[in-house]
Amino acid sequence: MDSNRVLKDTPLRQVHEALGGRMVPFAGWNMPVQYSSILDEARAVRSGAGMFDVSHMGRLEIRGPDAASLLNRVLSANVSKLRIGRARYCLICNERGGIIDDAIVYRLGDQRYMLVPNASNAEAVTAWLYRWRESTDHADIHALTEETAMIALQGPAAQMFLSGLTSCDLPSLRLFRVVEADAAGAPAIIARTGYTGEDGFELILPADAAASVWEALARAGAEPCGLGSRDVLRLEAGLPLHGNDIDTGTNPFEAGLDRFVDIDREEYAAREALIRIRDSGPARRLVGLEMVGRGIARQGHAILSGGETVGIVTSGSYSPTLDRAIAMGYVREGCSDPGTSLYVDIRGRRVEAEVALLPFYAERQVPILAPIG
Amino acid sequence: MSSPSDRRYIKDHDWVQVEDDGAATFGITDYAQDSLGDVVFVELPEPGSQVSQSESFGEIESVKAVSELVAPLSGTVTERNEAVLDAPELVNDSPYADGWLLKVELADPAELDNLMSAEEYDSFLASGS
Numbered sequence: 001m002d003s004n005r006v007l008k009d010t011p012l013r014q015v016h017e018a019l020g021g022r023m024v025p026f027a028g029w030n031m032p033v034q035y036s037s038i039l040d041e042a043r044a045v046r047s048g049a050g051m052f053d054v055s056h057m058g059r060l061e062i063r064g065p066d067a068a069s070l071l072n073r074v075l076s077a078n079v080s081k082l083r084i085g086r087a088r089y090c091l092i093c094n095e096r097g098g099i100i101d102d103a104i105v106y107r108l109g110d111q112r113y114m115l116v117p118n119a120s121n122a123e124a125v126t127a128w129l130y131r132w133r134e135s136t137d138h139a140d141i142h143a144l145t146e147e148t149a150m151i152a153l154q155g156p157a158a159q160m161f162l163s164g165l166t167s168c169d170l171p172s173l174r175l176f177r178v179v180e181a182d183a184a185g186a187p188a189i190i191a192r193t194g195y196t197g198e199d200g201f202e203l204i205l206p207a208d209a210a211a212s213v214w215e216a217l218a219r220a221g222a223e224p225c226g227l228g229s230r231d232v233l234r235l236e237a238g239l240p241l242h243g244n245d246i247d248t249g250t251n252p253f254e255a256g257l258d259r260f261v262d263i264d265r266e267e268y269a270a271r272e273a274l275i276r277i278r279d280s281g282p283a284r285r286l287v288g289l290e291m292v293g294r295g296i297a298r299q300g301h302a303i304l305s306g307g308e309t310v311g312i313v314t315s316g317s318y319s320p321t322l323d324r325a326i327a328m329g330y331v332r333e334g335c336s337d338p339g340t341s342l343y344v345d346i347r348g349r350r351v352e353a354e355v356a357l358l359p360f361y362a363e364r365q366v367p368i369l370a371p372i373g
Numbered sequence: 374m375s376s377p378s379d380r381r382y383i384k385d386h387d388w389v390q391v392e393d394d395g396a397a398t399f400g401i402t403d404y405a406q407d408s409l410g411d412v413v414f415v416e417l418p419e420p421g422s423q424v425s426q427s428e429s430f431g432e433i434e435s436v437k438a439v440s441e442l443v444a445p446l447s448g449t450v451t452e453r454n455e456a457v458l459d460a461p462e463l464v465n466d467s468p469y470a471d472g473w474l475l476k477v478e479l480a481d482p483a484e485l486d487n488l489m490s491a492e493e494y495d496s497f498l499a500s501g502s
Contacts, residue, residue: 037465038436039411228410228437296414296434318413318436325414347432347439 010055027120041229049155050225058122097273098248149210154200197237238359291325382494
């Protein structure tokens with residue numbers, strides 16, 4: 001990322017500043033990392049509802065008679081099987097099976113999809129879509145990132161807070177469903193998706209309606225939350241962050257994301273590479289770690305077993321929900337069973353850790369990410 | 374907000390309060406705790422350890438960042454704040470009182486001359502530290 005590039009503002013920039021949000025550069029955008037306290041904001045999402053400006057994330061609308069076949073070349077999910085009004089978590093892998101990005105794809109109509117990649121990868125994903133679009137394809141790719149805003153409303157009270165602002169029947173909008181409806185008087189795409197491990201919604205709105213929807217949600221009781229708490233919450237929920245836990249140097253099998261890969265499709269660009277990786281078996285696995293000793297494992301710290309380095313930490317934080325330090329990282333095959341005792345080298349200190357079952361936190365007894373099928 | 378005038382400061386945003394008998398208390402400033410955000414981990418030396426002026430005596434870690442704790446003065450640790458080890462948020466809630474970090478028996482009171490007064494520290498902050 002070119003740090004000299006001028007930072008982009010979301011349509012909510014002035015709202016964040018009026019709220020005293022602490023603004024930081026993130027993936028080329030000026031974003032609030034926190035308003036009051038990262039831990040208080042994380043607790044607000046677990047106990048009530050918080051709202052996040054996620055307008056920095058990419059929004060690509062793909063439409064046309066060949067939209068599905070284009071997406072099927074690029075995405076790990078078979079979008080032809082995705083019914084209208086459904087959403088799915090998926091990966092975008094390159095020809096070597098490395099993960100360019102993870103994203104959610106929403107089917108909005110017969111020939112109309114919305115793809116939401118990470119902010120830092122929106123350009124790479126767009127380029128990859130064009131790379132696989134054939135000249136004969138009738139599939140248009142519209143970047144809606146600048147003309148729309150996106151707000152994530154997350155927490156057990158999310159449905160209650162949103163229900164007064166929309167005519168949409170929210171109880172019937174189940175997990176990983178999407179609908180076009182109104183929100184605080186604005187036309188919106190409302191999806192029951194998120195990145196916190198809680199129930200909640202993501203709203204795509206016209207840019208000029210973002211501030212009024214944000215304020216209406218605040219009046220309903222939603223707590224403004226920054227990217228700092230979002231990162232803590234997603235780690236508690238065991239959700240990988242691209243750039244930390246997954247990247248082009250990792251593949252879906254070692255990351256434990258192979259259940260989101262429908263490999264039996266001739267047209268899938270990453271198919272051959274992923275079959276090779278699957279058949280040779282992963283040499284390492286992404287695992288959860290709970291710290292037993294005092295200290296917080298951070299990205300880049302070595303994971304040790306005996307005197308030997310067996311892995312590397314990719315994300316780590318203090319978890320307010322568990323009141324202990326947690327982390328994710330890759331460990332060599334053989335060290336990945338839950339309960340395995342390992343050590344993390346925290347700036348020269350060997351601190352005991354234990355392999356934990358992911359997710360660290362689950363709001364309900366169903367998978368946070370709806371599996372393929 | 375001005376910093377308490379009953380103690381002295383260093384550019385690394387630590388404070389020291391010295392009693393008449395040469396016993397000193399270390400902590401971090403309100404500016405430091407606010408910049409760090411929620412403190413979730415503090416590592417402090419055991420009583421009996423030596424600390425040296427301008428050198429690291431421990432670590433303080435927030436959700437987002439890790440910082441070295443820098444000793445404002447040299448001396449021998451007589452006590453560390455066990456309450457802060459168990460409840461690091463005390464540093465956020467009360468940086469100048471309950472969130473103190475170390476008690477130290479000073480080695481050289483002349484070192485005090487190297488430190489900033491509250492007024493000097495506040496101007497240092499205002500100048501864009």
